[in-house]
Amino acid sequence: MKAAVLKGPCLLELEDLPDPLTPKGGALLEILACAVCGTDVKMRGQGHRDLAYPRVLGHEMVGRIVEMDADSILAEGDNVQLWPGIACGKCRPCQRRADNRCRRIKIMGFNCDGGFAELLALPKESISCGVNLLPGNVDPALAALAEPLACCINGQEQARVCQGDRVLILGGGPIGALHALLAELHGAEKIIVAERLPSRIRLLEKHTRAVVVDPSEEPGKTALAAEMGREGVDVILTATPEVRVDGDLLRLLTPGGRVCIFSGPAPGNYQEMIDQRSIHYHELAITGAYGSSSRHNRSAVELLTSGMIKADWLITRRTNLAGIEEAFSHSSQRTGMKSVVCKN
16 A cells, blocks of 8 residues: 655655555554644654654544444445544543543554555554544545544633633634634634734635734734723633743633643743732633544534534645645645645
């Protein structure tokens, strides 16, 4: 099979590898679509704490079952979306439906092979909770957005986004856009997105009801302050690593406000001093979100396939596996929103 193998920083090569065997109790999948995540771009360029080389990247995956070795309601020929986690299923987080917090978790595309390949061997641990059946008429590229949407569901669950909230999203890329769509579904009173790229601003203004401002220049800063008003916002979601969660950011929150550190902070942005008195007196909350659980993935698939969240406009580049460099370039240069590697 063909696969894109990351051998080290900036060493991504398309290779011929032996076809994987169907794992005992598992399944063999033909990959139909795998979207490029910002984390993939980071891993290609500089590595990641959960990455082991050599590695087939790709964790936003949709495939077709070509062979099964399990007693399951799934069958050969089914199209499925995959939760990339492989959890133990026995620890306290797993038993509490938070399997993304499993201490023994493995993640496809990080420390075991992922979806930038023609075939994927799916272990038995994934069959019971990590595979979501798709309707036959669903675009595989659209269904590949279920994993990043699931991560947003996790983040907004942690931040308790609810009806009537005023939500500030810092970053208007694919994740910021999914956060805006999800906050709208949750009934947010106002959604503000801070984004500086004109192409992304236009897409957000066309496809979401968010107020989009560019805070990089003084007029944008003034507009942002005006949109938040004197009372501030109820929720802040960080959808870019270029954010400092510090006293200045906390001052944008109304009493009882919540911050979700969603994107991993960039070096130099994650060791800030926090005024704990402000947290105490204003009953503020700071939470984090990393990845998503299998439960969140099931919810994301339902939202996308039912049309409750319309996200097809986020796919701004499609290519095949031979064009994976083009897909990574489109994502890293931020010329659009989301690139997806699809089966020919």
